[in-house]
Amino acid sequence: MRTLLALxxxxxxxxxxxxxxxxxxxxxRLTRGPVDIPRDRLARxxxxxxxxxxxxxxxxxxxxxxxxxxxxxxxxxxxxxxxLGLVHTWITIERYAxxxxxxRPEITVYAESLAPHRRxxxxxxxxxxxxxxxxxxxxxxxxLARHARPEPYPDTEAPVAAPLLPAVAEWQLPADLGRRYGAxxxxxxxxxxxxxxxxxxxxxxxxxxxxxxxxRCLAELDQDRDRDRGASAVTHVxxxxxxxxLLPAVVTYASAADGDAGGGVAGRASGRFQLRSGDRVHLIGxxxxxxx
Numbered sequence: 001m002r003t004l005l006a007l008x009x010x011x012x013x014x015x016x017x018x019x020x021x022x023x024x025x026x027x028x029r030l031t032r033g034p035v036d037i038p039r040d041r042l043a044r045x046x047x048x049x050x051x052x053x054x055x056x057x058x059x060x061x062x063x064x065x066x067x068x069x070x071x072x073x074x075x076x077x078x079x080x081x082x083x084l085g086l087v088h089t090w091i092t093i094e095r096y097a098x099x100x101x102x103x104r105p106e107i108t109v110y111a112e113s114l115a116p117h118r119r120x121x122x123x124x125x126x127x128x129x130x131x132x133x134x135x136x137x138x139x140x141x142x143x144l145a146r147h148a149r150p151e152p153y154p155d156t157e158a159p160v161a162a163p164l165l166p167a168v169a170e171w172q173l174p175a176d177l178g179r180r181y182g183a184x185x186x187x188x189x190x191x192x193x194x195x196x197x198x199x200x201x202x203x204x205x206x207x208x209x210x211x212x213x214x215x216r217c218l219a220e221l222d223q224d225r226d227r228d229r230g231a232s233a234v235t236h237v238x239x240x241x242x243x244x245x246l247l248p249a250v251v252t253y254a255s256a257a258d259g260d261a262g263g264g265v266a267g268r269a270s271g272r273f274q275l276r277s278g279d280r281v282h283l284i285g286x287x288x289x290x291x292x
Contacts, residue, residue: 023080034104066127239285
């Protein structure tokens with residue numbers, strides 16, 4: 001309910017915000033917990049994203065636990081970017097210790113910084129999870145408010161084209177994927193829900209959540225890892241959301257282990273992955289494992 005109220009406040013205040021990188025950020029750090037992890041919600045999330053049943057939480061799952069707090073911060077009147085239409089642009093995750101569904105983590109979220117972006121202004125949001133006072137998980141996410149910049153951006157800000165990795169799997173994404181992921185995650189940004197609401201923000205059709213595409217790729221890595229006993233678990237991942245996935249869609253998952261020309265990341269914690277349609281790359285990512 002509080003997430004819906006935050007969304008409603010964000011809807012009301014969004015038209016009056018004029019984003020710019022020199023604005024101030026709320027100093028609030030919001031904390032909830034210890035948080036119970038609902039088994040039914042976790043199961044629906046795992047099924048929708050492709051994670052096999054496992055007492056360990058999927059690597060990106062704590063992001064959902066922090067999402068209500070992020071919504072409350074981003075919908076505040078003193079948050080400088082309009083909540084409606086914000087686009088997730090990148091994410092990094094560090095896992096310091098395993099989390100299971102029996103844990104009751106404490107979640108803290110805050111806005112860290114604002115920065116100019118070639119297409120507008122980008123904010124970095126931080127989510128941290130602690131168990132019994134010990135840090136176990138941390139993420140940073142970039143969210144972009146698109147608007148015209150007062151000055152042309154230099155070419156050096158444009159992303160470098162990523163070499164295409166070997167294809168591993170092809171997925172058919174249904175038109176209602178955004179609504180289904182929104183029901184599980186609480187992220188009901190209109191750009192994900194329906195073609196009409198997406199068009200209001202400049203997209204021809206609804207687009208898939210970046211966090212769903214990210215989680216689906218990590219689930220594929222998990223399946224690879226489970227096929228190779230003795231593989232080390234991923235403890236660090238970084239991904240960039242380079243182009244929206246318009247729904248419905250057929251997309252290709254591709255991966256390569258470090259040091260390999262191909263063959264996927266199967267059984268290895270260190271490597272790269274992509275999601276693409278033909279030569280159009282929607283997402284790129286890289287994983288690694290912390291040394292013991």
